[in-house]
Amino acid sequence: MSTTVAVNWAAVEPIIPELLLVGIAVLLIILDLFAPRQRQLLPWLTVVGCLAVGVMVLGSRPAVAFGGMFVIDGYAVFFKTLCLTGVVVTTLMSEHFRRISGMHQGEYYSLLVLSAVGMLIMASAGDLMILYLGLELMALPIYALVGLHKTDNRTSEAAIKYFLMGGFASALLLFGMSLLFGLTGTTDIASIARVIEVHALAGNPALAAALGLLIAGFCFKVAVAPFHLWTPDVYEGAPTVVTAFMSVAPKAAAFAVFGRVLFYGLPELQLHWGPILAVLALLTMAVGNITALCQRSLKRMLAYSSVAHAGYALLGLLAGTTQGLAATMSYLFIYLFMNLGAFAILILLATEGNPRETLDDCKGLAARSPIAAALMLVFFFSLIGIPPTAGFIGKFYLLKAAFSAGYILTVVGAVLFSAISAYFYLRVVRYMYMDEGEQNMVFHFSPGMIAALAFCVLGVLGLGIFPGLLFDWAGSAALAG
């Protein structure tokens, strides 16, 4: 009755990078358990592993595997590289942070890598089912990472809040997906677009409801107002290095699926989601930038700045053009460099038993450590969008994309709020350079930290001077997808 079929191992080929990453995660746990004395090797194993996977991802050929569920195209490769870069830089910064905060959990790196597996799956998801599972695989390790530092009460609260909000966002997302499945009879993203076109479903109110729920779910994940309420508390409560990671890699992965669903699954509804996203982007930039003005905690300020930057990144998506998508993708890459850089300096400021997260702790930084202050200056200039840095180019292309799509009001708002944002970033710069602070601070640059900072500053300045490298890649990736 039953027949056995030989397993076709060639079918596994497209997911080999993911499998390797899972293997590394398991190896990290095993090494932590059986070779506790070699723990200092774990971050380097993570870095080397992620780099190897990154090379494999970059070398992978375009393919569609598992019956369309897993797609490798330029778009997926771009976001996979972005997420892996985020993991590598975070890992480089981690050892320093772990020493200061006394966080001795071997599973830390393993969770980081498993979360990266989720991100890779999200970037490649060609099916709503895989998309959702990837999202959960990405989010679950981060819930645990946020709650890692149990001696701090804020951390526990942040972990619970993040978990609840993440669950809520998943529920909205699933509701939207189930409506979409009910209307189209398929979970395959490409087929959904086809069915909507063939059956002329674009004007159906139920489809609009599905779209609304999907957008709400994704906006929770990328922290777009009014779904950003969890962000400041969670970002502030989480260990700084986890905050840095959360504000970059998972956000980029969430943008990857956001763009995938909107551009490849629901292009027919562009007339609906374009304006919705325009309003959300404007609101996000307003809330993020204006609330950041009145923060005394540097970490919380960066959290609000991260909300605002999600708003900027939306500008490219809402344009609904390939250019816009490419602009969003490039901006997310640039944002990785500048935001991780800024968080790296924040981690450097911290000492044992004193997290030093307030603005006052920056006072006189230039006198104590000219290098750290200069680096912070570069990252903040990039976050504002001041010309020689990559942040300027990134923002410029985003504004251009939104402008040429006709969202003039949104673009004006974005420029205005960018100008407002200059105030709170430059205030930190003023504190660093013009105020006197405590003198008895020693800066300890660990090798990993030096590598991370050098990489970030190189990215920010290098891409500011040669933006073509990144934008050409993003442009072809957005076209190829």
Add this chain to the structure above:
Amino acid sequence: MLTQLFFGYCALMIIMSGILAISLRNPVHCVLMVLVMFLHMAGLYLTLNAEFLAAVQIIVYAGAVLVLYLFVLFLVSLRDEIRLNPFVGNVWIGRGIAIGLALALITVLPSFIPGERGDWPLAAVREVTHTKAMGLELYTTYLLAFEIAGLILLVAVIGGLVLARREQGQPPDHEGDEVVPPAHRQLDNNEEVRR
């Protein structure tokens, strides 16, 4: 007609027990409400001709998962309740949003058109039986999804371990860990969980 009535009953019970599960104060009552919810979800699967799922729902969720929940509840002394500041200041904002969302969904309901049928119409499922149909699909079409779900379980195990374990050098009865089931805490059987 009967099926619709049964569906209505199950749906109503699921919503009611779901709301009760998050609003009751006594954790044991909450878990029992979740049990009621799981049983009615199994009922929903029955209306869909998915007997296997219904059975699994009862065996795995109502049987295994809930018993584990109860064990955890009895092992952990829950006297120190976690208190979180509400995310939104006024409760009515949340309720308003929920009611608005429900109304919006109800208004779009009439325009809902079921999409194309998949590869498994009811007749085909009846012919090969539901269990076999599901097994076939699960291990062919949805193999990748199935494996990722397995990976998620691995993550859940590691994550649970990380959260539940005491940090090295942390005093055994630290107050920062009430979020995590403090398995190391001394049990006091004489004390009831009082609310």
